[in-house]
Amino acid sequence: MLRSLALLGAFTLALGAAVPSARAADPLPRALPEEVGMSSERLGRLEAAMRAEVEAGRMPGAVVAIARRGRLVHYQAYGYLDRAAGTPMPLDAIFAMASMTKPITGVAAMMLLEEGRLALGDPAATYLPPLAAMRVAAPDQGAEGTATVPVAQPVTVQDLMRHTSGIPYGSDRSAAYRTFPPSSIGSGTGYSGADFIRKIGEATLVSQPGTTWEYGLSVDVLGRLVEEVSGQNLGAFMEERIFRPLGMADTGFTVPAEKAGRVARPLPQDPATGRPQTVPDLSKPLGFECGGGCGRTTAADYIRFAQMLLNRGTLEGRRILSPRAVEAMVTDRLPADARGSVGVTDPTKAGYGFGLTVAVRRDARGTNLLGNPGDYSWSGSYGTHFWVDPKEEMAVVLMTLTPGETRLRYRRLLNALAYQAIVE
Template sequence: KKHLAFVQQVLDSAVAEKAVAGASCLVFQGGKEQGYFDSGMADIARGKKFRRDTICRMYSMTKPVTSAAVWSLVEEGRLELGDELSRYLPEFAGMQVCDGWKVGSAARAMTIRDLLNMTSGLSYGGAQDEAHRQTSLLLDEMNAAVGGDAPITTQDFVRRLAAVPLGFEPGTDYEYGLSADVLGAVVEKVTGMSYGEYLRIRFFEPLGMEDTAFFVPAEKRDRLAEEYARTADGELAVYDRPNLGVAYRAEKSPVFESGGAGLLSTADDYMKFCRMLLSGGRFGRKQILKERTVQHLRTQHISAAVQRCFDARMPHLSGYSYGSLCRILVEPAQSRMLGSAGEFGWDGWLGTFMLVDPANDLALVYLMQRTDCGLTPMSCRIKNIVYAAL
């Protein structure tokens, strides 16, 4: 615990250097909380400090939750990894695939496994070929529609995305993209519920995650952190625009509940989810997921050929593999951070970071709210401190 005090120094320095407005970190190990730290402001203009009940936009830290949701349906026999996506979302039958700027028919159908492993051919857009160009146009449309009179629903999203060609043949490459959002739509189709309702009943209520949802109700809005961007002169400015079809204000239940980026949560709430995974699916006396299911969720799933693609596309994650929407440490000596084999987790666009390490009975949640961050120097330093303290 004494060594963990260095975490506070990292947070304080990040705030002083205006790398973040505020941040928090929660460490759980050996069945108990080992340390909680925070620094700075959740909302500079309103003078609100960053606290452990501060509600943050998780962005891509939504993905491990979506993975758990999919695996819950697998363990109940309602879904199979090898199922073709078109079985649940017929719009995805007969997909087209890009070869540069040429478009032709895909050699095989996309499966649930492809979506879980980001080997689907779906992306987050770009300009390098027709697939990426059309994806960018779709995301621009979704952002423009947020908060308007005709927002794009989950069904609209699926229909429009299915008309966009894939960036590569399913299963042959790795690309981080909209796969988890499509999985959210699959969960809706299989369960007959909205995605948020299924997560609430299956995970959030049993885990006591009272502050986790796809929007923030009026009575909790004073706890919602502001979202900041770093300006060219090194200052922090409020960033008040939607991203990936996710509303900035998150005032009401959205018609598109993004399985890849839509959840909001707190350090304590998200730690409950991590503790469940850490305990082989158990939380207190409740078995949320079966132990074997969690073992599969935290296992590397991509092939050796796709691993080479992952290494090329994600050089900051050297030493890691991928599976079930999570990074999984397979070669600790190759990683830029201290860690142990089998540790898994993910991060988010606003710098949020989580990991679960069964070998060391450890879970870590780090929260901040600055755009275009992902894996930050702060989360790397904090991870090093925590592992050195073990």
């Protein structure tokens, strides 16, 4: 009894003044770390490190949530919602999640698959006809070449989900790359859904479908496909089928006026380069709800989403996906001879394969993060990050706004400090 009281006292002291509000808003059942094989003392290292990052001016603030064996062991806000205004970070801060929208779009597509309304091997053009006429940049013609060849096989739903479609983010890398929009959020704000698909259909694929892993607009196209199959806007489909059943009350595509005061802001300048930095205005309406990067969420909502995946599709008695559908999502599905590397896009994912909208650890070789084969994850370009480790029965969510290269630092830091707190 005395030992339990001592542990509770240490845990309460570590959380500090945030305990009352944290317990009022816990997204999952709470546990003392020691009850699920973790260490309160070692989790204190995480708290100290996050506070040090804020004090050093490298991040404005953050909210971190860690669950093990289905129970919440760490849920803490650090620093500032808006450092320039001196506003403290609340637990229910709302963040632009950028590409952490993608796994949610993946779940939406898998729900339609489970209903027999689409299949992984279906050509995407079956649902989005403007994609039927796409051609591929001819190989070995140089960066400025514009010659094209026919597709050897059509872009499939699976290609969209695993980034083997040949649809990149637009850049100046070659003439073919310049035919695509440069970003998800830019697409969502700059096009209607129909115009976006028309633009993609007129572009030139940069590789033959199914042959090369390349990060890009694939999941934005997938989101439009979900809309066409379901007959609903993506946000409406997700609200009805994912957010409401999971209790994700603050997740969606735009922030209503009554929640605007909870939106997190980045530091005005990148601490590494001194350049100005911003994130999109989440209150502005979108041309279409882009499934690749236009979402907003809270740490509380996303840890519930991650726990649902860890539970193989269910949370608190509500089933979102079948266990087999989740297994399909979190299994490496890249062909053995596929070109390209997840680690090129995200150096913290060196050695990872890719499933259906999430990166998947193959084994310990070639990786530079702690973890286990089969753990899966993804991140957002503004600093958000999550991962699930089925072997450790652990889900971790980081919500912060560090849109520069500093974001890679926090993926590594949180990885090390979460795993070192596991003691059994």
